[in-house]
Amino acid sequence: MSTKPPSSMLGQAVNELEETLIALILGAMTIITFVNVVLRYGFNTGLTWGLEVTLFLFAWLVLFGISYAVKVTAHLGVDALVNVFPPHVRKTLALIAAALCLIYAVLLLKGAWDYWANFANLPQTTGRWFPTGFEEMRRTSYRGWYEVLETPMPEWLRFLEPLMNEGEHYEKIPRFIPYAILPIGMALLLFRLVQATIRIWTGEAQGLIASHEAEDAIDDVKHMNRED
Template sequence: MSSGYDPGTGFSRVINEIEETAIALLLAGMTIVTFINVVLRYGYNTGLIWGLELTTFLFAWLVLFGVTYTVKITANLGVDAVINLFSAPVRRVIALIAGAICIGYAFLVFKGAWDYWANFANLPQTTGRWFPTGFEEMKRSSFRGWYETVDIPHPAWLDWIEPLMNEGEEYEKIPRFIPYAILPFGMGLLLFRFIQAFVRIWRGHSTSLIVSHEAEDAVEDVKHMNAGD
């Protein structure tokens, strides 16, 4: 059964590589940090104080990348028992309506994600309650780049951001705008994926937005394996 996923070319292929590489690195990072912490705790009665916070951030990044990845490969579960009662043209219209709703939702979440992250990145929030109508006027008192994480130490190779974000003051922990950057990036990527899915349906390359027939796919896999015996 075809998923409707097409890796595409150019910009889309670059985004694909970024997603897949990021997911692999995040999984590896979580595994390594957790393993080291277990060894230190049970072998040496110590541990990485910042390990839990780091793995929490890595997991949050993994979740947001995973959301966009499942949209890309149409792996999200869906119930289409009612939709399948209609003819193919009607199902296509329903899929397009669902796609438009998903795009609108992703756009609103992207706006909220930017506005939240901007507080920590010394950047202006958008104006407008639902849709951005511009950017608010920034004052020095509005800068929040000095907010730090709780435990993760600030590495020396990031000292160059101190004059830019913290008026030259030293960071003891990494600033929050770094781990929180996944919010606008991840939601922007989700918006991009929903637009891609909508275009696939519009062009007739796919008949469904994000429906995955997991059980049917598993049966087909087993059938193919048995056929090869």
């Protein structure tokens, strides 16, 4: 039986999900682009849906990358002023910054859900800034029939038609599928920021997401110069 706490197991599962999907998306983008180039220059044809799918995959990659970069502290931050203060003040400032980021992530998640819900036959949230509940769904609120422009509907997704389109045939994939990354990505961002805030609170981390690429690059150059 595993001895890991639930939070650790959840974090590991999310980490594996992000890394796996990022790798798969990069691979899919590479394959589609390569095939399209070969078809265009070798056979004077191409995948009409190739560019659209690549754009969708790139959007998924970026939004997955935002949350993953929080986890690996790859986002850039400026902490020159913060480092002037003593440790207990730095921790307070880091917690304030984390609280602001959490509020911002909640706002992003609400906006992402409300936008995606338009296409997924789901209710939007109530509340001007923060979600206070869900609106009452009306028949006129259903937007699941909206399709993308180019990408054809795969046969293995036909089970969605009676659920989302009253049994009507989809010619292209419905928009709620590629747009689903909006609430998923913002939920992952919020999760990662909660993790980072806990690390600051418990003393496991001194800051939120600051990366020191410039300092690391300077150190690398100094090291190379010593070797020369």
